[in-house]
Structure formats: C-alpha cells, structure tokens
Amino acid sequence: MNSTYIAKDNKNTKQHRIGEKGEIPMLQKTINITSESGIHARPATLLVNKASSFTSNIDLEFNGKKVNLKSIMGVMSLGIGQGASVTFHVDGDDEQEALDAIVELMSKEGLGA
Amino acid sequence: MIELNGIGASDGIAIAKAYSLKEPEFIIENKTVSDKQQELKKLDDALNQAKSELEQIRDTARVRLGEEKAAIFSAHLLVLQDPEFIEPVKADIENNSICAEYALKEKADMFIAMFEAMDNEYMKERAADIKDVSKRVISHLLSVPLPNLSLISEEVIVVAEDLTPSDTAQLNGQYVKGFTTNIGGRTSHSAIMARSMEIPAVVGTKQATSEIQNGMILIVDGFTGKLIIDPTEKQLIEYKQKHEQYVLQREEWSKLVNEATVTEDGHHVELAANIGKPEDVEKVLENGAEGIGLYRTEFLYMERDKLPTEEEQFDAYKTVLEKMEGKPVVVRTLDIGGDKELPYLKLPHELNPFLGFRAIRLCLEQQDIFRTQLRALLRASTFGNLKIMFPMIATVDEFNEAKSILMEEKQKLIQENIEVAEDIEIGMMVEIPSAAVLADQFAKVVDFFSIGTNDLIQYTMAADRMNERVSYLYQPYNPAILRLVSMVIDAAHQQGRWVGMCGEMAGDKVAIPLLLGLGLDEFSMSASSILPARTQLKHLSKAHAASHKAELLAMDTAEKVIDFAKETYAVN
Structure with missing residues (x-):
C-alpha cells in the first residue's frame, strides 16, 4: 500500500511550536474508540466537517500514521476499528476550541472517549 | 421508428x-495547458457544479432512502474539498501545466488503488466512492453530463x-x-x-x-x-x-376498492398485497387490499453498512401494522442469501448461493440476528394483526427450531413486562419441494402456509430463474407445480389451516381461476394487480373451477394447462 502520500513522515511533523514565548508543545489528546463499527463513513464525515470549521492544523494519528483530519480520504484510509487508540494533534490559533469541539463530538456520537 | x-x-x-x-465514456488525455489560471478556474467551476449536484442527490436520498444512505453522499461532498486530494491536483496544474481532468484522474486513481489494496471489505468499497465523485467532476470538466x-x-x-x-x-x-x-x-x-x-x-x-x-x-x-x-x-x-382506455378501466376497478372479494357463487377469498417497505402500504390501501400477504423484511437490511437495530425494525413493523388498521399482515423473517447479499455480514462466496446458506438456514445459525428481528416483531405485535412466517423451510425440525426460538423471545419479553399479542399465527413459506411433498406433516405444526412460487418453480424444475438460457424451464403452469400446490392446499385444509400464495403467479389472471379451483384461500400480489383480480374473481364460480381440478391435475404439459385456462375462463 502506498501510504506515504497521506501518512505524514513523523520526523517532519512539527512537534513543537516556536514562538516569541519559546517552545510550547502543541495540543494533543488520545482517545480510545468504543464505537462498534469504528470510524466508518458517517463518523468520519462528522469529524472532517468539524475539523474543517477551524483554522488550526489538526492531525489524527493511529498506528504510527498521521493524517490531516480535514481530509476525508486520509481519515478513512486509517481504517480505524473498535478498540483503537487514536491521538489528535492540534496546532493553531483556535487549537483549544478545536480540540474541545472534537472531543465533545467523539463522546456525543458514542465514538470514544 | x-x-x-x-x-x-x-x-x-x-x-x-x-x-x-x-454512462458516457470519458476520453482523458495528458494535455498541457497554456493558461493555468483559466484551467484552475475550470477546476473550481467543475468542483462547484459537482458539489451542487451531489447536494441535490443527497437531499433526494435523505427523503427517499433515509438518513443512513444520505450520509454516503455527505462523505462524497467532503471528497470534493479534501485538501489532500484537491491541493495536489491544483499544484499539478500550476507547476506542470497539466490539464485539470488528467491531473484529477491521476490523483483519484492513486487513492482508488490505495483503498482497493486495503484488506478490509468496507474500505475496498470506498474506492467506488472515489470513482463516483471523480467521475462527476470529470464530467463537468469535459462538459459531458452524467445521468442521475x-x-x-x-x-x-x-x-x-x-x-x-x-x-x-x-x-x-x-x-x-x-x-x-x-x-x-x-x-x-x-x-x-x-x-x-x-x-x-x-x-x-x-x-x-x-x-x-x-x-x-x-x-x-x-x-x-x-x-x-x-x-x-x-x-x-x-x-x-x-x-386513456386503461385510465378509464382503472376508474372502473377503483369502484371495487372497498368491496370484499367474493366469487359469483358467494365464496370469499382474501386478496392481499406484497410489500418491501413501510411506504408501500399507501399503495396497498389505495388498491383496496384485504391484508398484506408478504412483507419482505430484507429491505430493512439492504443498502446499508450494518445490521438494523431492534428499535429501527420495531419502528418499521409498528408503522406497517398501524397503517393496516387490524387487517392481517404476514411478515416474512429475514430472507437473505441467494441473489440478495449483505456485504457487511461477510459471508463466504458460494458456488451455488440459491442452494446455499440463506434465509432460515442463516438465521438458525446466526441467532443473534434472528432473535433481534423476532423481538422487534413481537414488540410490534400489539399494534395490529401480525402473522409471522419463516422462509426456505426444508424440514419439520427447522420449523420447530425457528418456532421455539420465537417462543423463547416471547417468554423473555413477557418476563420483562413488555406486552406481546397473544394470538400471533406462525406459518412458513412453501418454496422447497420437500416442504410441499411433506405438507401433511408440516400442517400439524404450522398455523398457515404461504406458497412462494418464484422459488418453488425454480427448485422443482432445477432451473435458475436468473439464467436466461434455461428460462424456458421456468414454467408456472407445469402440471408438476400445480400438483405440488394442490397437495399443499389439501394437506392444510385437512388440518384446518389456511393457504396463501405470495409468488408472482397469485396475481396472474391465467392462474387465478386455476388456483381458485384448487382451493387457495389467500392470493398475495403486487398492489396494482388487486383490483383487476377482484374484478375477475367476482365473475368466477369456485364450484365450477373446482369441478375441473382432476382434469387439470391429469394434464401433461404447461401448454395444455395454459390453453385449458384460456379457453375455459376466457382470459389471455
């Protein structure tokens, strides 16, 4: 499988943000997927729509692969099933708001917490 | 002309x-463009047009197919704005002066290959989604409309x-x-x-x-x-x-909407309708059916990516029962397999699916699926006149096992203090020759039979009804079929049970007088056939039709049966 296209190379992913205040780690949160059918079409659609409403860069990491949460094909390509542990990485002006909204959506839709 | x-x-x-x-065929060549800005605009326009079409398709799907199915199109819409897909296409146009359709096709093909290579059936199917969406965009880039x-x-x-x-x-x-x-x-x-x-x-x-x-x-x-x-x-x-003549004739028929179906010599037979979805009940009532003789529940399970919940099923059954206002509703439990597949069940591919793991065979093995459906049906039973039947029964043991599972679920509900109707009739489809031949034994344990002629004919004649080369063997009027039908009816009546028929034959004007003569109690057909059938039955005498029974069953070919029916009952 040619996954190099969507999955970002971990080495190049910005882990820290360098600003005037020095290094501030980006926001991240790990969630366990409890939904029986994992993240299939409908939840993926909800997540991508939600992510797209923020300006921050939002990545979803699963199984060592990181994809853009604003990319439906990226999210679907991870094939996230029940029991998976996924991590959201959020970086940008509205990062806190974005992360809160995503976590809320995940729990409201019974996807995971 | x-x-x-x-x-x-x-x-x-x-x-x-x-x-x-x-669908039109697209010819996509790798062309270079001179005006990149114009090409980028062309891409944007095509994406926007595709977007508004998909929105329209999604809205229609929401109304006609439900939220679940519409969600697929919401996902399609997101593909159109997927940055990992669209940005590289734009970059290709900008950096390499590649025409938009080629750049888009190339990126789409890459994603399609990626999804197709995944070892998850559900993900593999997503490749089709990308094909669908990219085809729509390309149709606008090439100005060749895509039908929908x-x-x-x-x-x-x-x-x-x-x-x-x-x-x-x-x-x-x-x-x-x-x-x-x-x-x-x-x-x-x-x-x-x-x-x-x-x-x-x-x-x-x-x-x-x-x-x-x-x-x-x-x-x-x-x-x-x-x-x-x-x-x-x-x-x-x-x-x-x-x-116009047909419109007038239908008006004539419609006068019989609220009448019972009574033959010339005063016998009542029940004319019922076959349905697949709760929405179909409207036509059933418009056409004056006296009940539903076959509710095919598999539509609840199709066109989706997981099993329907007990609640979803309960809602559907309740709706049908309520709308029928106490008229009988015969629900057939899940009949999947054969030509009706459910990809999400991930059943192994079979060489001979019509003779394979389907219908009651599957339900008795995957009992969680079966029990969920039975619970939903039992809970809905208090909202109308419910009858339940099991499909593809080949042996008495299968029927008894299915019935005992039903009884177990009923007991559980009673213990949970959930109300269940007392008098639910439990019957079976007769569509396998073994069930027809052994009908006298089955009649001791069932409340009713419903003869499914479409399958009974293909199994009796050993001819796949989907195979055009053997379609000449699909002979509803073969005396072998009529004898089986007659055996089933006689065996049932001996035990005081009633017999219906829910195959296409029940609504056929050539078959109706023959079936009346064999003693069929209930005819279940497409809603649109009910009023013509009622008109026809009004002018038939059951005693006269029955007097030809022996003669009919002694015939040797389907042609003779058809000729006899046409001549005796003036039908064509």
Whole structure:
C-alpha cells in the first residue's frame, strides 16, 4: 500500500511550536474508540466537517500514521476499528476550541472517549 | 421508428422523452495547458457544479432512502474539498501545466488503488466512492453530463441496462412515467418495483440502451412488452387512446376498492398485497387490499453498512401494522442469501448461493440476528394483526427450531413486562419441494402456509430463474407445480389451516381461476394487480373451477394447462 502520500513522515511533523514565548508543545489528546463499527463513513464525515470549521492544523494519528483530519480520504484510509487508540494533534490559533469541539463530538456520537 | 420486444413487467402505457442512464465514456488525455489560471478556474467551476449536484442527490436520498444512505453522499461532498486530494491536483496544474481532468484522474486513481489494496471489505468499497465523485467532476470538466435519477426534473422514460434497488428507490413517480431495461424478467427486482410503484415498464429488451439516445420519444407498452422508439404520428394517436382506455378501466376497478372479494357463487377469498417497505402500504390501501400477504423484511437490511437495530425494525413493523388498521399482515423473517447479499455480514462466496446458506438456514445459525428481528416483531405485535412466517423451510425440525426460538423471545419479553399479542399465527413459506411433498406433516405444526412460487418453480424444475438460457424451464403452469400446490392446499385444509400464495403467479389472471379451483384461500400480489383480480374473481364460480381440478391435475404439459385456462375462463 502506498501510504506515504497521506501518512505524514513523523520526523517532519512539527512537534513543537516556536514562538516569541519559546517552545510550547502543541495540543494533543488520545482517545480510545468504543464505537462498534469504528470510524466508518458517517463518523468520519462528522469529524472532517468539524475539523474543517477551524483554522488550526489538526492531525489524527493511529498506528504510527498521521493524517490531516480535514481530509476525508486520509481519515478513512486509517481504517480505524473498535478498540483503537487514536491521538489528535492540534496546532493553531483556535487549537483549544478545536480540540474541545472534537472531543465533545467523539463522546456525543458514542465514538470514544 | 424502431420497435423492440421485451417483457411487459408492469401494466400501463407511457409516452415520454428518453432519459438514458447509460454512462458516457470519458476520453482523458495528458494535455498541457497554456493558461493555468483559466484551467484552475475550470477546476473550481467543475468542483462547484459537482458539489451542487451531489447536494441535490443527497437531499433526494435523505427523503427517499433515509438518513443512513444520505450520509454516503455527505462523505462524497467532503471528497470534493479534501485538501489532500484537491491541493495536489491544483499544484499539478500550476507547476506542470497539466490539464485539470488528467491531473484529477491521476490523483483519484492513486487513492482508488490505495483503498482497493486495503484488506478490509468496507474500505475496498470506498474506492467506488472515489470513482463516483471523480467521475462527476470529470464530467463537468469535459462538459459531458452524467445521468442521475435524482436530477430528473421533467417527464421522462428512464432507459438503463438494469435498475438496482437503490436506483428504483430514487425514482420519482412524478417525473418518471415509465422505464425500460436491457435485462431482467417479470420476477426481477426492477419489474417487481415497477409494479409496486405502478409505473409501466418493459424489461429485457436487450438493446434499449444502445438504440436509444437521450431525448428521443418513446412508447412503453407494459401490457405487451413492446418498446417503440421514435414512433409515427399514427402510433402516438393509437397509444394515447390505449392509455386513456386503461385510465378509464382503472376508474372502473377503483369502484371495487372497498368491496370484499367474493366469487359469483358467494365464496370469499382474501386478496392481499406484497410489500418491501413501510411506504408501500399507501399503495396497498389505495388498491383496496384485504391484508398484506408478504412483507419482505430484507429491505430493512439492504443498502446499508450494518445490521438494523431492534428499535429501527420495531419502528418499521409498528408503522406497517398501524397503517393496516387490524387487517392481517404476514411478515416474512429475514430472507437473505441467494441473489440478495449483505456485504457487511461477510459471508463466504458460494458456488451455488440459491442452494446455499440463506434465509432460515442463516438465521438458525446466526441467532443473534434472528432473535433481534423476532423481538422487534413481537414488540410490534400489539399494534395490529401480525402473522409471522419463516422462509426456505426444508424440514419439520427447522420449523420447530425457528418456532421455539420465537417462543423463547416471547417468554423473555413477557418476563420483562413488555406486552406481546397473544394470538400471533406462525406459518412458513412453501418454496422447497420437500416442504410441499411433506405438507401433511408440516400442517400439524404450522398455523398457515404461504406458497412462494418464484422459488418453488425454480427448485422443482432445477432451473435458475436468473439464467436466461434455461428460462424456458421456468414454467408456472407445469402440471408438476400445480400438483405440488394442490397437495399443499389439501394437506392444510385437512388440518384446518389456511393457504396463501405470495409468488408472482397469485396475481396472474391465467392462474387465478386455476388456483381458485384448487382451493387457495389467500392470493398475495403486487398492489396494482388487486383490483383487476377482484374484478375477475367476482365473475368466477369456485364450484365450477373446482369441478375441473382432476382434469387439470391429469394434464401433461404447461401448454395444455395454459390453453385449458384460456379457453375455459376466457382470459389471455
């Protein structure tokens, strides 16, 4: 499988943000997927729509692969099933708001917490 | 003017412009463009057009197929704005002066290959979604419109190779006056749907899609199976008259909507309708059915990516029972397998699916699926007159096991203080020859039989009803079939049970007098056949039909049976 296209190379992913205040780690949160059918079409659609409403860069990491949460094909390509542990990485002006909204959506839709 | 002969699948005459669902072929070349800005704008415009079409398709799907199915199109819409897909396409145009359609096709193909390579069936299917979306964008880039049933906004006759269940669910009766397909027969899905929607249809024309261009005027004659392309002025006048006559005849029939079905000599038989979805009940009531003789529950399970919940099923059953206001509703438990697959069950592929792991065989093994359905049915039972039947029963043990599971679920509900109707009749389909031959034994344990002729014929004649090369063996009037039907009816009556028939044969005007003579109690058919059948039965005498029983069962060929029926009962 040619996954190099969507999955970002971990080495190049910005882990820290360098600003005037020095290094501030980006926001991240790990969630366990409890939904029986994992993240299939409908939840993926909800997540991508939600992510797209923020300006921050939002990545979803699963199984060592990181994809853009604003990319439906990226999210679907991870094939996230029940029991998976996924991590959201959020970086940008509205990062806190974005992360809160995503976590809320995940729990409201019974996807995971 | 060209005439094609197919099979009349649904009565009526339709005259309208053709709307071909045949997809155009796209020729995509790797061209360089001189004006990159213009090419980028072309891409944006195509994306926007595709977006508004998909929104329209999604909205139609939401109304006609439900939220679950519509969600797929929401995902399609996101593909159009997927940054990992669209940005590289734009970069390709900008950096390499590649034409938009080629750049898009290349990126789409890469994603398609990636999804197809995944070892998860569900993910593999997503490749089809990407194909679908990129095809729509490319159609706008090349200005070759892509047909779609949801986009029809004027009166048309739909022309297609075949129509899938999701196609037919999108047909809007307001605009679609009729349809014609290359393949299919009277019992194929598209034909059954045409009758339930009361849209005239001709199926199995073999070459409709190759002969017909969009916008040509067509006449669909659902009575004779004739399809006329680009008719003459004379034909147009002739068929308009034929259409008007049919409209008048239907008005005549409609006077019988609220009447019981009584033969000339005072015998009552029950005329019931076959349905697949709660929405079908409307037509059932409009056509004055005395009940529902077959509710095919598998539609609840199809066109989705997981099993329906108990709650979803309960809602559907309750709706049907309530709308029928106490009239009998015979629900057939899940009949999946054979030609009806559920990809999400991940059943292994079988060489001989019609003889394989299907219907009750699957339900007895995967009992969680079966029990969920039974619970939903039992909970709904207090909202009307519910009867339950099991499909594909081959042995008495199978019936007894299915019934005991039903009883267990009933007990559980009672213990949970959930109300369940006391008097639910439990019956079975007779569609396997072993069940027909052993009907006297089955009659001791069932409350009723419903003969499923479509399968009974194919199993008795050992002829796949989907295989056109052996279609000559699909003989409803073969005396072997009539003898089996007669055996089942006699065995049931001996034990005081009633017998219905829910195959296509029950609504056939040639078969009706024969079945009346054999003693059939309930005829279940497409809703649109009910009023003509009631009219016909009013003029038949049961005693007279019964007097020919021995003679009929002693015949040797289907032709003789048909000739006899046509001559004796003046039908054609």
